[in-house]
Amino acid sequence: MAFPSAPDSDDDINGSGGLLARESAGDNAPALSISEISQLLKRTVEDRFGFVRVRGELSGVKRAASGHLYLSLKDENAKLDGVMWRGGVQKLSFRPEDGVEVIATGKLTTYPGRSNYQIVIDRMEIAGEGALLALLAKLKARLEGEGLFDPARKKALPFLPRVIGVVTSPTGAVIRDILHRLSDRFPTRVIVWPVLVQGQGAGAQVANAVRGFSNMPADGPIPRPDLVIVARGGGSIEDLWGFNEEDVVRAVAECTIPIISAVGHETDTTLCDFAADLRAPTPTAAAELAVPVQAELAAFVADLNARQRRALARQLSQAKERLEARSQRLPQPQALLQGQAQRVDDLADRLRRALVHRTEIAGSLLARHAGALRPALLSARVARERERLAAQRLRPETLLQRIDHARGKVDALDRLRRSLDPKAPLQRGYVLVTAPDGHVVRSRADAATHPALRIEFADGTLDVATDLASLPPRPAPKPRPVASPPGQQELF
Known part of the structure; x- marks a missing residue:
């Protein structure tokens, strides 16, 4: 097997076809780690783009549970990722949504975890009035779809409110105009909830004020308003933007007290106007709509x-x-009573004649029956009744006879009782056998089911046991002497 030989020159060492990477002394291009080059890129980008303002359309807006905001800024040809930390998100005066064109201010940096660059946004504003109007139209359509502007849910205003709550700035001309107009028309108690009406945090203060009036108890130390006026003077759409915030619109729509929205001049319109129960063109007009003219x-x-x-x-x-x-048309009273008076006279005359006639009849009846009421006849009748009474008196012989008859019946019943007495046979030598529970034993089979029995004699009772094993042993009988056979002598 052949092995490659060692390189003979530096060309072989630095050539692209080498197998092992080697560094020589004085090399000005040392190999960098991924973390090192990422840090170099991060410092370069942050130093070069430490402060930038970027204009673009929001896309992929997502708010994390930590409160940070992640998004992308894009135009026709490019896309830039961005992040806004929670502190900056809380200072936003609008709600970021997809499709809104904004101008973001911050710095560019890199994110080594994904090898990309992004902008860390410190401040974000809507890019121009057109973009602001587009955002307003989008928010209005969404809230209208939820039914917050439905006329059916609007409440009627009280005719003569006793207490009016006003949500506005305490130092502006609006509150003075409202108080002056109320004093001219119908002096009414006014409770002012001071708030900011423009700038950072204005929307949150207005929403809290409306909810505060709505949650006031009816019997609290401060009287609960019968009507609430949300008021502000005129201004640009940016100045009035606090009354377009979603939190303010929802607070106005959920308020349990009727609300008049008087934001801006007659040509100004905010989402608060649509959610309120009534819109007034100006704060002064709101005071006129709230109360009638006293005069x-x-x-x-x-x-x-x-x-x-x-x-x-x-x-x-x-x-x-x-x-x-x-x-x-009524007749005279005398004419009405003439007929009744004549009838009374006629009835009185008839009554007198009837009494005389009745007396004569009663006298004739008395004379007819007077003969039956002579004393001699009455005395004879009394004597006859006395004799009948004497004949009906009780004689002793009759009573004695009835007593003897009753005594005979009693004796017969007593003899029957004695003959039916279950213990009467005991006098003649019979016995009464009973079980331990007291019932009479009438058969041998019944007696065998009880371990003990009670036998009653005429002179007392005796308890016996039916189980022979439970009886004490009987003594053996004594042997009887046997006579010896004849001719045999006795041994003892």
């Missing part, structure tokens, strides 16, 4: 009161006229 309401009540008095007076006048007209 107009008082005039209306006074007019109703006057109309009520006139209606009552007219009804009384008409009733009086009808009463007078009908009273003229």
Whole structure:
């Protein structure tokens, strides 16, 4: 077998066809590890692109459980991966979604685990008003599909709220306009929940304020509003963007208190307007929609009161006229009672004659039966009844005879009792055999089933055992003397 010979020159050593890689002294291209070259590339990219602003369309937006945001930025010809750490995500003023064109600010770096480069985003903004409007239209379509803007779920406003809650900035001109308008129309108690109305965190504060009013107890130390006004002055779409955030829209839609949205001027429209129960073109108009004019309401009540008095007076006048007209058609009271008075006189005369006639009939009946009520006849009848009573008195002979008859019946029953007494035969030598449980033993088979029996004599009882093995042994009988045969002498 032939083995290759050692190289004779440096060309063989450095040639591309060598088998073993060797490094010689002074070599200016040493071999680098994968980690080393990855670190070199990372430092080069980060030093060269330490601050960049990239414009592109979001794609593959995904928020991890840790809160970090992973996405891609793309245009017509290229794609760049990106990551935004949780701290930066929390500062975003909009919700990143696929298809939104943004401008991302950050630095480029590499990710050795996948051998690619990416941008670490510090700040992300929507690229122009057109992209912002596109994002707004997309968000509106999604929330409308969920039914948050359905007119059927909107609540009616109270006619005269006792307490009004206002969500706005406490230092702006909006709250002053609302308070001034309310004081002019109908002075009402107002509770202001101060919030930011633009900038970072404005949407979260507005949403928390609306939920705070909705969750207030009815009997708490602070009265619960009957109506809530969400108000802000006019501005650009960027200034009003806080009222387009999804959290604000959901809070307004879920509020249990009727809400008036008064954001911006008449031409400004936000998603909060669609979710509210009523949209007002301006904050001042919201105050006008919230309460009626007190003077107009008082005039209306006074007019109703006057109309009520006139209606009552007219009804009384008409009733009086009808009463007078009908009273003229009624007959005189004397004419109504003449027939009844004549009938009473007729009945009184008939009653007098009937009493006299009844008295005469009763007198004739009394005279007819007076002869049967003479004293001699009554005395004779009493004597006859007395004799009948004496004949019915009890005689001793009759009673004694009945007593003897009853005594004979009792004696016969006693003899029958004695003849039926089960212990009477004991006097004649018979015995009564009973089991231990007390029932009478009438046969030998029944007696054999009991280990012991009780025998009752006339003069007492005796317990016996049916099992002979349980009886004590009987003593052996004594031998009887046997007579010796004749002619044999006795040995003892």
